[in-house]
Amino acid sequence: MNEILDKIKQKYNAEDVTVQRERLAFVTVAKDLAIDAVTWLRDYEGFSHFVMMSCVDWMEEGKFQLLYLLHNPDTKIDIGVKTYIDRENPVMESAHHLWKQIWTYQRELHEAFGIDFPGSPRVDENFVLEGWDDIPHMRREFNTKEYSEKTYFPRPGRKTYDPATYMQEKLYPNQPVTAKRKDNDK
Amino acid sequence: MSEKDMNSKVSEMLARSEANAKNSGKKFVRPEDEEREVVAPDGSIIKVNPIYDYFSGARPEEEKPRNGIVEKFLNWARAESIWVLGFGTGCGSIEIPPLVTPRFDMFRFGVQMRPTPRQSNAFIISGYLSVKTLKRVIRTYEQMPSPKYVLALGSCTINGGMYYDSYSTINRLDHYIPVDVYIAGCMPRPEALLAGFGKLKELIKAGKAEKANEYARNFDWYKANQKKIVKDWNMPDYNW
Numbered sequence: 001m002n003e004i005l006d007k008i009k010q011k012y013n014a015e016d017v018t019v020q021r022e023r024l025a026f027v028t029v030a031k032d033l034a035i036d037a038v039t040w041l042r043d044y045e046g047f048s049h050f051v052m053m054s055c056v057d058w059m060e061e062g063k064f065q066l067l068y069l070l071h072n073p074d075t076k077i078d079i080g081v082k083t084y085i086d087r088e089n090p091v092m093e094s095a096h097h098l099w100k101q102i103w104t105y106q107r108e109l110h111e112a113f114g115i116d117f118p119g120s121p122r123v124d125e126n127f128v129l130e131g132w133d134d135i136p137h138m139r140r141e142f143n144t145k146e147y148s149e150k151t152y153f154p155r156p157g158r159k160t161y162d163p164a165t166y167m168q169e170k171l172y173p174n175q176p177v178t179a180k181r182k183d184n185d186k
Numbered sequence: 187m188s189e190k191d192m193n194s195k196v197s198e199m200l201a202r203s204e205a206n207a208k209n210s211g212k213k214f215v216r217p218e219d220e221e222r223e224v225v226a227p228d229g230s231i232i233k234v235n236p237i238y239d240y241f242s243g244a245r246p247e248e249e250k251p252r253n254g255i256v257e258k259f260l261n262w263a264r265a266e267s268i269w270v271l272g273f274g275t276g277c278g279s280i281e282i283p284p285l286v287t288p289r290f291d292m293f294r295f296g297v298q299m300r301p302t303p304r305q306s307n308a309f310i311i312s313g314y315l316s317v318k319t320l321k322r323v324i325r326t327y328e329q330m331p332s333p334k335y336v337l338a339l340g341s342c343t344i345n346g347g348m349y350y351d352s353y354s355t356i357n358r359l360d361h362y363i364p365v366d367v368y369i370a371g372c373m374p375r376p377e378a379l380l381a382g383f384g385k386l387k388e389l390i391k392a393g394k395a396e397k398a399n400e401y402a403r404n405f406d407w408y409k410a411n412q413k414k415i416v417k418d419w420n421m422p423d424y425n426w
């Protein structure tokens with residue numbers, strides 16, 4: 001485990017190395033080195049299984065964080081290669097040539113976050129939503145409640161109760177309501 | 187599958203995606219729905235537009251009740267054979283299989299499951315409904331022969347339930363297709379579903395389950411609501 005992390009650090013200037021468990025570690029590399037690092041791990045270090053690819057929206061920092069999680073079936077080690085890309089102009093080098101399942105992951109990220117992967121096959125096609133015409137729905141500035149109210153005819157008269165307070169009032173009306181519960185009841 | 191087959195499949199997919207990107211102007215028409223020329227059995231060439239030629243474009247029509255006792259007899263007969271379409275949406279679809287087991291046994295009420303919309307007259311919307319599924323639901327509902335009934339199962343169909351603020355699930359089912367019986371709960375037990383069938387039978391016998399006619403009467407309103415949220419409308423207005 002430490003060997004491989006040292007190698008990544010040397011080769012790709014990996015920062016922020018986190019060893020989560022005995023056989024799971026995450027490294028952060030620069031945007032233009034990320035695909036290189038993934039390719040090197042696959043071709044030279046035996047990380048032949050691609051587990052998944054995901055994205056985290058860091059809205060306050062103006063960044064998207066991409067994660068490529070790889071697995072080595074011989075040593076049973078997982079390594080997550082993280083990289084940051086710009087949120088305003090989200091373009092990332094496509095990795096579709098490494099594993100074919102990356103097509104689908106990139107298609108999903110393109111729909112959910114609006115990240116562009118130039119050259120990735122079928123990346124423009126619909127993934128889970130059909131005919132979506134708003135901003136990508138997993139970006140954090142997308143207000144799902146507002147969209148739902150505007151689009152789906154909300155039924156008037158809907159009320160929300162804090163379950164704990166409501167049940168206490170209904171079932172044990174004589175007991176005093178605790179202060180914490182009172183705050184929640186709005 | 188051999189490596190060669192795999193590669194040829196991949197190159198085929200690539201070619202198709204390139205073709206799609208070129209025709210992005212009409213991106214909602216699927217390749218099988220595009221206008222094309224086909225060769226008839228006698229050798230002549232016919233132009234076909236599948237969306238309009240393979241379906242009837244006619245609007246639904248209201249069906250007037252028969253005279254007095256005839257309609258009563260028909261309603262009694264309809265109430266005793268409710269054939270449910272096997273179509274599950276959301277978590278409620280898991281409540282339907284127990285009804286076919288000896289424990290709940292819906293067959294004793296004349297209720298049974300059918301595999302195709304053409305053979306069924308009751309449609310259970312079993313829980314939350316995403317826009318993507320709603321499109322299929324509309325298509326399926328319109329293909330069912332009239333008289334047809336809709337049971338809405340669970341709070342998601344009533345006011346959105348716990349998914350009321352989701353961007354992809356609808357809030358009120360009755361704005362898109364007419365609903366005869368609501369069964370409240372999250373999720374309702376199979377007994378509640380049986381009670382719902384009982385209520386539906388009462389309504390049919392009383393001649394009040396006329397929602398298919400209501401759909402025909404308010405067709406424009408329903409279509410406007412449906413088209414407001416189904417953005418990639420690539421089917422005819424009425425799919426009968």
